[in-house]
Amino acid sequence: MNELLKYLPEITELPGISGKEDKVREYIIEKIKDKVDEYHIDVMGNLIAKVSGKDSSKKIMVLAHMDEVGFMVTKVNDDGTFHISPVGGVDPRVVFSQRLLVNGEIPGVIQVKPIHLQKPEERKAKPDYSQFKVYTGLSKEEAKKKIKVGDMVTFDTKFYIEGDRAVSKAFDDRAGCALMLNLIDKIEKEGKPQYDTYFAFVVQEEVGLRGSGVAAYQIKPDVALVLEGTTAGDFPLLDEDKWATHLGNGPATFFMHSGVVLSKEIFEKIVSLAKENNIKLQFKMRTAGGTDARRLATTLDGIPSGILAVPSRYIHSPNTIIDVNDYINAYKLVELLIFEGRII
Incomplete structure (x- = not known):
């Protein structure tokens, strides 16, 4: 199994509905405690970890929610x-x-x-x-x-992988959490990212985007990148023009969704980086639903955000399917955006 997939089996099987993310948070702390400069848990239960960059003039917030539906x-x-x-x-x-x-x-x-x-x-x-x-x-x-x-x-779902497809519960949004763990591993092995980077593993997204705004007030970032799992909708009974995303076509980025229009500058940087590096990328073509980017848009003076999401078929169900290549391509883009500071 690809090294980048190593966290997915354990982290997706952990139980952690909104407001009860303890086991997920404990798992993440165990994986990052010796790899980051500092971390803390706030009163909401968000886990916020900081890695100092080569340049401290800017702050980047990378976030994913720990909670699952249940x-x-x-x-x-x-x-x-x-x-x-x-x-x-x-x-x-x-x-x-x-x-x-x-x-x-x-x-x-x-x-x-x-x-x-x-x-x-x-x-x-x-x-x-x-x-x-x-x-x-x-x-x-x-x-x-x-x-x-x-x-x-x-x-009660066990993770399994067959070929390019993996099945588990809670890819929404343990896939995002695992991507952040991968990036923290990269930083530990290869040195500081370009800018000060804050990894926010947030709570209670599934019941109203509760944790992300609280975390952002503590970080006060210049920009944010939201990592998510998102709907696929690519099943035979639905016409192709109604699909939100398609498994195997790369991670998805958003130009808008319910409640927010995303930063045009960050959106264009994500798209251009994917083209420059021949990384598969698709647009989420259905704008229903939402992410923590909506909360960030109305927090502080408004925080410009971009989104990268792993398409997830049968999302919010006991048996969600992802294409592992979409996950790997999401990581490649996250690495460029954050480690190299290309999001700013």
Whole structure:
């Protein structure tokens, strides 16, 4: 497996919904603590690490969010089952009969009414979270001891790779976190980046872009680069002109998305760097959805931002697919933009 992919298996399997990113943050600290000049955790739970550059006249902020979509326990029943509500955007149709983990430890399965017991109108109706119960096999007494209202619930998915494609949960946005870990490795081996660089592993993006603005107030960067996982949409039942991105066509950059028009200067630098270095790059052609760039645009005096994202088919589901070449090409562009300071 390519050395650049080494972090993806572990970091995507870690549990960490919005507000409960602890295990992800601990993993990242272990990987970077001896490679950066300083780091701290703020009151929100953002992890901010600084690497001093050759030139301290400018500050670059590189960010990715640690949280994934998932669920929280809302009620524990007398029979040992429990109910869940989504944290972030999870279509209930992808939840049917899935395996879940409570707090990353206790396995469970979503219970649904078997199809041969459903009435015709039930089969056509969109499922609702109120219909779902999670079965763990625990007795009433065990369930009451081990499972509490507010506990984190995540998809139970193991990373695997076959050819150029990798499958896991949480590529949105552990792919971005892993890209930052790769870049910190590069800096440790080859020396300082061009400018002071702050790596912000932020929290609670999936529930309203909560962490990035808080981190930016502490850093006060001149520019920012948001690293993300983004929708692919390239499946046969959708017309090609409605695809957002396509796996294998390179990382995606954005000219705009919901709530923000991106910096024209940074957008053009990303595009020109890709052309100069023969790196595959595509534009995200659907502007629905958003990233932390929207929050940064209204933070301080407004922070000019660019976005690089790894296209992710079946995003916000237990089985998301990426093309590893898109990830590798994203890293090549990140290295040029940040290590060489080409984003400024």
